[in-house]
Amino acid sequence: MGNAQNACPRCGRPHSPYVAYYVAQGWNELKRGAEQPARAAFTEALRVTPPNDKQQLQSYIAYLVQQTEATRQVAPQPTPQAAAEIG
Numbered sequence: 001m002g003n004a005q006n007a008c009p010r011c012g013r014p015h016s017p018y019v020a021y022y023v024a025q026g027w028n029e030l031k032r033g034a035e036q037p038a039r040a041a042f043t044e045a046l047r048v049t050p051p052n053d054k055q056q057l058q059s060y061i062a063y064l065v066q067q068t069e070a071t072r073q074v075a076p077q078p079t080p081q082a083a084a085e086i087g
Contacts, residue, residue, distance in 0.1 A: 019045045023061070030068040 026041035042061050049057050 016048070019049055019057070023057075023064075026061070027064050030064060031071075 022041045022045035026038040026045065029035075029038035029041060046054060046057060046061075
């Protein structure tokens with residue numbers, strides 16, 4: 001895709017640094033639970049992706065979303081701790 005310097009970790013195809021930056025930004029936002037900024041980053045990555053590569057990138061983004069959802073389901077939920085008694 002474009003002026004490629006990086007390879008996609010999933011498919012091995014080259015992606016432009018601009019697309020790679022926004023996909024990484026979206027992934028980081030997803031991991032911290034910020035879905036709106038993640039969606040905006042993924043949308044920007046798709047906007048600049050050539051039409052013949054969009055389906056592959058959409059598949060990769062769906063994979064990232066799936067991984068995030070799986071991690072949230074497996075992660076232990078914090079439990080309230082009993083207050084320590086003073087005295």
